[in-house]
Amino acid sequence: MGRWEPNARGRLEQAALELYIERGYEQTTVAEIAKRAGLTERTFFRHYADKREVLFAGAGALQELFVSAVAGAPGSAAPIEAVGAALEAAAVVLQERRDSARRRQTVIAANAELRERELIKLASLSAALADALRQRGVADTAAGLAAEAGIAVFKIAFERWLDETGRRSLAQLIQESLDELRDVTAGRPSAER
Template identity: 65%
Template sequence: MVRWEADASGRLREAAMQLYVERGFEQTTVADIAKRAGLTARTFFRYFADKREVLFAGSADLQEQLVLALEAAPGSASPMQAISAALDAAATALGQHPEHSRKRQSVINAHAELRERELIKLASLSAALADGLRRRDVPEPDASLAAEAGIVVLRVAFERWINEPHGADLSQTMREALDRLRTVTTAR
């Protein structure tokens, strides 16, 4: 008989984060995470491919939210206005749990392998946004340039937001970063 575990995925993510912060990423095993969550390693692998993926589990959902927001932008929106709509969606999704985001990023920043995984995920987001822009009849290289610029804004704003714990919310920080991009691209 299969026993269903209430919010097993959430418990595993929380246990992993606690252990990564306490012991370090490399010193934490899947068995440690499962035990802390009160589950088995077998249950862990039902939800995550490996211990790295615990940190990146929401990537597909985030990508879907960004693309949907980009697609919902008015047809008259410029490529960067459509990207701005996607960035608003990103800020809403990522800005919900600032303390968790800070811990997660500190774990990622401490390990080259995790930083590489993060860059791969960001490249996937950029490619999805560029595809969305091309579906809006934005030609190349404009679609790729706007998508890449959007990801740069996301990265810069997110880093600033997690490093200023009592600053503005992520949406505001994202808009400020986008404004700075406009300023630096039009300045002499």
């Protein structure tokens, strides 16, 4: 094995996901992940703190995308519109990863520890969105409400996207969920889409 291996991080993620699906998260070891990827355990730990973090490696990049999209929204945009821009920016990035996202969610759904970690990730994304809104001058309470509502919209749209057979894009489902949220908050009945 050479000293430098191209795309070690991607290979580790793929190997881990394959093993988690085949054997289960609990039964899979770091040594097995590294071996499947053709790398060493030491290389694994250069990239990840533990085997759980392989599934959450993209959280930081997603948070940065959310924050920059909120910051880049037009100054006249309402808080929920700025959050919507962030969700749509994420949809563009995630759209090509549906199969991988489905497999990842299957692994997470099967393990309480991973479900808890997913909730922590969503809470961190919400806090980052709220901070980005505050930077735009949005009042504290409004920023928190818009961020939490945005994460709820994202979560629901994401779950619908994974369950569908490809009829609608994640961006379409996010927009539909935002429209449903507007209907709910305006007191209008919402037809199931």
